[in-house]
Amino acid sequence: MMTPEQSLAQAQTVIRGIIASQHDRPSLVAQIACEVGAEIVEGLIPPDHDLNTVELARRYDTSRTPVREALILLENEGLVDIAPRHRPRGRSFTFDEISEIYRTRAVLYDLMAAEATLRIVNEDIEVLAAILERMRDACERHDVVAYSWQSVAFHDNNTRMSGNNTAKRMHDSLLLRTLMVRRLALAQPDRLERSLEDHTQLLRAYENRNPALASAILGANHKASLVAIEAYFKRTGTLDLPEDVNGLAKAQLARAGA
Amino acid sequence: MMTPEQSLAQAQTVIRGIIASQHDRPSLVAQIACEVGAEIVEGLIPPDHDLNTVELARRYDTSRTPVREALILLENEGLVDIAPRHRPRGRSFTFDEISEIYRTRAVLYDLMAAEATLRIVNEDIEVLAAILERMRDACERHDVVAYSWQSVAFHDNNTRMSGNNTAKRMHDSLLLRTLMVRRLALAQPDRLERSLEDHTQLLRAYENRNPALASAILGANHKASLVAIEAYFKRTGTLDLPEDVNGLAKAQLARAGA
DNA sequence: CTCGCCTTAAATGTCGACAGAATGGTTTCT
DNA sequence: AGAAACCATTCTGTCGACATTTAAGGCGAG
Numbered sequence: 272m273m274t275p276e277q278s279l280a281q282a283q284t285v286i287r288g289i290i291a292s293q294h295d296r297p298s299l300v301a302q303i304a305c306e307v308g309a310e311i312v313e314g315l316i317p318p319d320h321d322l323n324t325v326e327l328a329r330r331y332d333t334s335r336t337p338v339r340e341a342l343i344l345l346e347n348e349g350l351v352d353i354a355p356r357h358r359p360r361g362r363s364f365t366f367d368e369i370s371e372i373y374r375t376r377a378v379l380y381d382l383m384a385a386e387a388t389l390r391i392v393n394e395d396i397e398v399l400a401a402i403l404e405r406m407r408d409a410c411e412r413h414d415v416v417a418y419s420w421q422s423v424a425f426h427d428n429n430t431r432m433s434g435n436n437t438a439k440r441m442h443d444s445l446l447l448r449t450l451m452v453r454r455l456a457l458a459q460p461d462r463l464e465r466s467l468e469d470h471t472q473l474l475r476a477y478e479n480r481n482p483a484l485a486s487a488i489l490g491a492n493h494k495a496s497l498v499a500i501e502a503y504f505k506r507t508g509t510l511d512l513p514e515d516v517n518g519l520a521k522a523q524l525a526r527a528g529a
Numbered sequence: 530m531m532t533p534e535q536s537l538a539q540a541q542t543v544i545r546g547i548i549a550s551q552h553d554r555p556s557l558v559a560q561i562a563c564e565v566g567a568e569i570v571e572g573l574i575p576p577d578h579d580l581n582t583v584e585l586a587r588r589y590d591t592s593r594t595p596v597r598e599a600l601i602l603l604e605n606e607g608l609v610d611i612a613p614r615h616r617p618r619g620r621s622f623t624f625d626e627i628s629e630i631y632r633t634r635a636v637l638y639d640l641m642a643a644e645a646t647l648r649i650v651n652e653d654i655e656v657l658a659a660i661l662e663r664m665r666d667a668c669e670r671h672d673v674v675a676y677s678w679q680s681v682a683f684h685d686n687n688t689r690m691s692g693n694n695t696a697k698r699m700h701d702s703l704l705l706r707t708l709m710v711r712r713l714a715l716a717q718p719d720r721l722e723r724s725l726e727d728h729t730q731l732l733r734a735y736e737n738r739n740p741a742l743a744s745a746i747l748g749a750n751h752k753a754s755l756v757a758i759e760a761y762f763k764r765t766g767t768l769d770l771p772e773d774v775n776g777l778a779k780a781q782l783a784r785a786g787a
Numbered sequence: 788c789t790c791g792c793c794t795t796a797a798a799t800g801t802c803g804a805c806a807g808a809a810t811g812g813t814t815t816c817t
Numbered sequence: 818a819g820a821a822a823c824c825a826t827t828c829t830g831t832c833g834a835c836a837t838t839t840a841a842g843g844c845g846a847g
Contacts, residue, residue: 298613299801325828334802335829336594340601347605355556356808356829371695374640378696382636437629438636441699557831583798592832593799614799614838 273417281420282309289443303341311350311361312450318363349448366504376445377493383433388482395432410467415457456499531675539678540567547701561599569608569619570708576621607706624762630703635751637700641691646740653690668725673715714757
């Protein structure tokens with residue numbers, strides 16, 4: 272089973288890939304953005320939580336300037352809310368916003384899938400197949416966290432194959448915002464198996480170079496995810512992560528102390 | 530005929546609406562971002578031109594910190610390129626990038642048009658009709674600049690009517706990047722008339738609450754624009770604005786001196 | 788005359804400081 | 818007791834400064 276620490280590290284890697292994709296900045300601000308962003312995505316920093324620059328600067332042992340810029344980067348990814356003259360806050364999403372994001376992400380993905388179908392080569396399919404195997408493995412172990420990260424890797428490769436960097440950049444930004452609720456959906460009964468099935472069929476659609484089929488599968492998958500999230504929201508009245516986050520919070524404190 | 534100064538002011542307004550949309554920051558950094566962004570969009574600052582923070586700070590009579598943050602905002606809109614340890618530069622686009630942007634923008638617009646069709650009320654249609662009248666007026670006067678700004682207003686209202694702020698935000702960002710080449714397309718023979726016709730039909734599709742028709746019209750319009758841009762690119766070998774920018778450069782100098 | 792090195796000038800990333808605004812707690816008034 | 822006003826504290830936005838790095842220009846070699 273994937274540990275919270277592994278998941279956090281994975282989140283950092285993914286965020287680094289998105290934020291510092293253009294130029295490989297090993298810069299201070301990129302590092303801060305990755306770490307803080309990962310903690311937001313992992314729920315270590317709960318929605319609406321204060322992210323004041325003084326505290327963060329202390330924590331990273333820097334001045335407030337790089338912290339400020341890192342938070343601006345995260346604001347542009349939709350993870351942080353910066354109101355003028357107020358403290359930056361971890362952003363919280365209403366269900367309607369999540370719904371918007373899913374619909375928007377769906378059309379972007381659809382475009383990229385169509386474009387990918389035209390360019391995809393057998394090696395690309397092998398890469399996807401390898402990731403799919405790991406997804407299947409995680410599914411059998413019922414490891415939702417591991418599955419979700421493999422799923423992210425699958426989508427990352429898939430969208431890269433489209434060659435449309437503009438669309439990929441926007442899609443990745445939207446993906447980041449939904450990482451938090453993604454597991455909520457996958458943790459619902461049968462969702463893991465269904466998702467795996469969808470991805471398997473998607474790969475087959477690519478093998479057959481069938482964009483219409485790929486599009487239909489993706490559309491169905493997005494819709495099913497959203498339905499699962501809506502059900503969760505209607506049932507619990509919130510989209511925040513449940514309290515098993517506590518274990519993670521301890522890890523955070525351990526890190527802060529070190 | 531719309532003067533360069535009017536066009537510049539319009540560009541500032543539009544950029545302000547996009548950047549400072551969330552929270553109305555009357556802040557220094559928003560102001561700098563709007564002004565600099567407008568000059569980039571208007572071609573006063575040519576592609577690949579240096580945008581060093583010292584000079585900008587002098588020009589706006591501030592320190593480098595707000596300038597830096599303004600440039601980060603513009604980088605996120607795709608108007609500026611910031612390589613670490615190098616001077617920020619006005620971003621230049623290859624034709625392939627422009628093509629990506631158009632395709633991506635098309636699917637986003639398509640989504641919003643579909644969602645708008647479901648929510649649109651008669652008052653919305655009246656608003657669009659009023660803008661369309663102004664477009665017709667500009668078309669008859671062959672005022673490409675005025676037409677293009679009215680067209681932006683049309684799209685702005687149209688996308689707002691979708692109610693999908695997430696998609697709108699991304700679409701607007703892409704729109705910003707294409708403002709520069711937009712006029713290139715509209716200045717081609719018959720493009721103004723064709724565009725007007727497309728918009729007229731689009732409005733009719735909304736009146737009839739016909740999302741399929743709206744989608745088809747939009748797709749055709751985007752494609753035609755891209756074809757016009759491609760033709761221009763193939764003919765001239767560049768996407769930079771032609772030399773009638775000189776008049777604008779003078780205006781810039783006048784402003785800088787004042 | 789051109790190419791490449793080296794020096795000089797200028798710009799970047801980061802810092803600590805400060806005025807003014809927001810936050811949170813306490814006191815006062817009803 | 819509850820609400821409102823007040824005050825102290827904390828944080829934000831902005832500034833000028835400094836070390837390090839990049840860009841520019843001059844100088845010499847080929």
